Amino acid sequence: MKGGLQAGLEYRGVDGAQGPLLFLRGVRHVGFGELAEVRSPSGQLLHGRVLDVNEAAIVVEVFEGTAELSLQATTVRFLGHPLHVPVGREMLGRIFDAFGAPLDGAPKPIADDTRDVNGVTINPVCRAYPSDCIQTGISCIDGMNTLVRGQKLPIFSGSGLPHDRLAAQIVRQASIVGEEQGFGVVFAAIGVTHDVAEFFQRSFQESGASRNSVLFLNLADAPSVARLVAPRTALTMAEYLAFDLGMHVLVVLTDITNYCEALREVSTARGEVPSRKGYPGYLYSDLASLFERAGRIHGRPGSITQLPILTMPNDDITHPIPDVTGYITEGQLVLSRELNNRGVYPPVDVLPSLSRLMEDGIGEGRTRPDHSKLASQLYAAYAKTKEIERLASIIGNEELSELNRRYLQFGQRFERQFLSQGDFDNRSFEATLDLAWEVLRPLPDSELTRVTQEQIERYRR
Amino acid sequence: MLPASRRMQHCLVIGENDMTAGVQVTLRDDAAAATGPAIAGEVIAVNGPVVRASCRMPIGMSEVVWVGEERMIGEVIGLRGDNATVQVYEDTTGLRPGAPLYASSLPLHAELGPGLLGHIFDGIMRPLEALAAQRGDFIGRGTHAPSLDRDKRWDFDPVLQPGTDVRGGEVLGRVRETATVEHRVLLAPDMQGTLAWVAQPGAYAVDEVIATVVASGGSREVRMFHRWPVRRARPVLLRHAPTVPLQTGQRVIDAFFPLARGGTAAIPGGFGTGKTVTQHNLAKWADADVIVYIGCGERGNEMTGVLTDLPRLEDPRTGRPLMERTVLIANTSNMPVAAREASIYTGITVAEYYRDMGYHVALMADSTSRWAEALREVAGRLEEMPAEEGFPAYLATRLAEFYERAGYVTTLSGAVGSVSVIGAVSPPGGDFTEPVTQHTKRFVRCFWGLDKELASARFFPAINCRDSYSEYAAGLDPWWQEQGVSDWGELRERGLALLGEDSKLQQIVRLVGEESLPDRERMTLEGAAVLREAFLQQNAFDAIDRHSTPQKQVLMLRAILHYIDRGLQLIERKTPLYRIKELPVRTDLMRMRLGIADSEVERLDALLATIDAQMDALAQE
């Protein structure tokens, strides 16, 4: 061991560095997953985490990267516990870095507690099934992909698409019909640009949400491995707000793609066997350890609703990042470049979109008795419209049957009236459902096989 | 230190010795609780769930060990010299070299006895309700609780007299476990001898002695439960070909791609295509006596959903809450990955146990892909050579072993029972050519392929009739004949043929539109459309539609095919197709699934008459 002067749990000198990893030999009494404080030769304090301990060496992942480090003059101190971050009521309205240190120039707020950034696993028997629907005021969400308090519903987007606008509108308009209490907002910027963070910050300010919001920023120019920490710090705070203070919390995490790239970087540096596209085989478990930190707990008043945003590389929904995410989250809102190019906002492609918790959040006594079947009818009709559009592009509109032309009319109305709405257009459930019946008007009753006869009579005046 | 060769000989045979002595095992536990188990070694390396320890006492492959001061539960998965490799079923954060390793002398096992039904366990059979009572809302590390409640007393009713010769698997007595299921207390499979003493009828806790059995080796005590190593299949007397359908109440499955009792099925599909909802539907409506549902690496809320639904839903056959026939096993995606690997084995062991009582058990595993990925993750940390897509080379063998534990059998006690296995598969990118789907296909005989296109049109169940198949269908025909349904095979074949013709015609329609086809072919398209909309589609969330009895399915199918036959007759006589499509009875057909309950099947006979009446009237014109 080179220069391995052992001073308590502080070690001077490391034996190797590669990518974000440090290797130390001859170190003892260090636990897996433990927090390490790394001091660079210039005196800068870095943070790391123990990834592997064995007879030969200890591997430490340094969140800020190892660029400034030298093998001889670096000291590493092991703290005997995993990374803990501050949580507290006073952190609301403030801006922090990935580790919970203030970035807004104001003094450090008094923390109520510090918590393990990895959170704790909710026992499935203690979870309360989410069933309070959130009115976002956005028809394609409320009508067809209803968001429920305690759900994790990501936005699958592409570069240049208005996912930030949509997320900001959801945060601005989200409410529970008949309830006063609004949502607290926890925002984590994961490797996004300064502009994006500022856009959200401004949007929270304008809507008056900033008093109840807290931002954790790991911007594009910040160390990439710290992207693995930022969402966990944010979720730790969200858990405190929700399950200790009883708040309903919306968590916006953007961009999960940057998170996954940081994970791949570390995995590659460790020489692990990759699975698809170089991402580690544990991508699923790792993302689940973030996304499962949503929900409700019996006997506790608060909730955590997650709105992660990810940009699909090449708009490819089968890419491992959206794919693995879709397998974990409770649905997805998929944005379409094609709709966006045609000027439709929000450009939500409803067909691949889904809210898995919708069914228990809507219907009689919640929204309206016709909601579920009407949504299904819209899906069926819109899917058929897309098929007919494909046919029309081959044989021409003139050759279409009368019925098929009616479907095209429906499609037009659906995209222009139902889907499209303004940034500040906030529609009630009632208005959205009425609009749905309205856009279905070109279709004859006999085509509406997903709804019941009674519903047709009652709502199709 | 023992040489490696000797250590390997010290393998754990729970069946031979420990098992017969279910008693001794318990005593050893008690002794261990008093003095603490012996330290068998110490941790030298930690890499996520994989821990290496150097041992100073012999330890067996597959032995359960406790790791660290918190005594986290682990299992030995490799031995080399004095070093044991352990997969730990809990989060190893903070675990350090030097931490103690305790041996248990038991392989990974399940406790089998009354008190499983109606409860939820984690992947290593810890009762989640008991953990919540001990630790609150969050799962803490090193929490130990026996699977079966030791305080609960069960009314034991013996069925055998002292002096009877008994063999393994024999029924010693009965316990009413839930209102729907009578628990048959079984002698552990590898025990035998003469019953020397049996307890009087009365209330006993699971670990009280209820009988003694004398064999050449001496006298042994028997309790209401025994332990069984989960990675070993429980023995049976005979295996039979599956010839009785497992009715699921799901029309596309029962009518077109039926599963047999004791059969195997896979349900692959990309995310959001309906794997979980289908599995839930089967858990709710399949006509099995006992359901084992394994949530393997999936969402916490889905387990909560099952836990909320099943106690409220009524079993159509018994009128009792469905939860009373169900055992849930949950290792959600944020629970430790190694326990995900174990959950499949604990689940199937529980299923086999109820089979051995003479019950028909259906097991659902959602999702087997997460189990395969858990294998991959552990293999990766062991730095094993990967085969396809990073999966270990033994993936196929493990899958085969799992599905082979399904079957329709004569049990050791001579009863008939079955375990049917339905595994969800989650192929990355929805691509069925990936290894888990491909290997699974080799070992299952029923394949329900889910289709993204259908799911995006919210056509559920999104089972693609072109890719799906059932190798059981032909073998089930005699059963239907016995039920007095002589045309089941014919209805099924006609339905499938219609869908086949339809998909050929659709290729033309996609190019030239429907209008340019002759009416005869358009009637085929129309027939297929009605079959899809009115029969194949089934809404899991509609109180009427979610379940169809076999009788209702047959009547619905007959009505649809009759509509098509009569329509074709009219078209032969030059009646234009649009007139047929305008008949009010078409709408009746389209809406029958939402409007006609299982208890109102006579309305389907009336529907048949209406078809005739309206077609006759049209023919008169």
Ligand SMILES: Nc1ncnc2c1ncn2[C@@H]1O[C@H](COP(=O)(O)OP(=O)(O)O)[C@@H](O)[C@H]1O
């Ligand atoms: N039989 C069905 N009836 C109605 N809706 C269904 C049905 N099957 C699936 N769905 C819908 O599809 C969604 C996704 O299904 P799910 O089973 O969760 O997919 P997967 O497990 O394949 O990801 C559900 O939330 C539900 O809305």
Ligand SMILES: [Mg+2]
């Ligand atoms: Mg699922």
